[in-house]
Amino acid sequence: MYAIFWLGAFGVLLLIEILTLGLTTIWFAVGALAAFLLTLVHASLAIQMIVFFIVSLVMLIFTRPIMTKYLNKKTTKTNAESLVGRRARVLIPVNNPVNNLKSEGQVMVNGMEWTARSTKDEVTFQKDEMVHIVGISGVKLIVEKENKEDNNL
Known part of the structure; x- marks a missing residue:
């Protein structure tokens, strides 16, 4: 039994x-x-x-x-996860003292606009600057200064 x-x-x-x-x-x-x-x-x-x-x-x-x-190892990043490691173009200055409190910085990646913040509050990015996406926090992309090796927009 x-x-x-x-x-x-x-x-x-x-x-x-x-x-x-x-x-x-x-x-x-x-x-x-x-x-x-x-x-x-x-x-x-x-x-x-x-x-x-x-x-x-x-x-x-x-x-x-x-x-x-x-x-x-065999899983493929999908949706927003796939943006980490890519390059983005700044549309509205990121971490500009005026925009920082309002979190109004924006970048464009893959033809889509995203709210963005810098990894460091003291680092700002101006319009049309290229940045590197290092993470995602909620619906905001976390960006930092672009490395010269990054070529995948």
């Missing part, structure tokens, strides 16, 4: 993992598989449950960082 339970749990957890692809239940699926194997040698329910929790925890702690490191 326990063998059917653990095998069913393994199948459900594996199905959830396949549907989500988020590395959320694979660790517990491996734990359920280990518990299932113990039912084949007639281990007690207590031993099965302990092994399930230990194997799941060990898999989670030791393999998750490795798996996420390799799987996250």
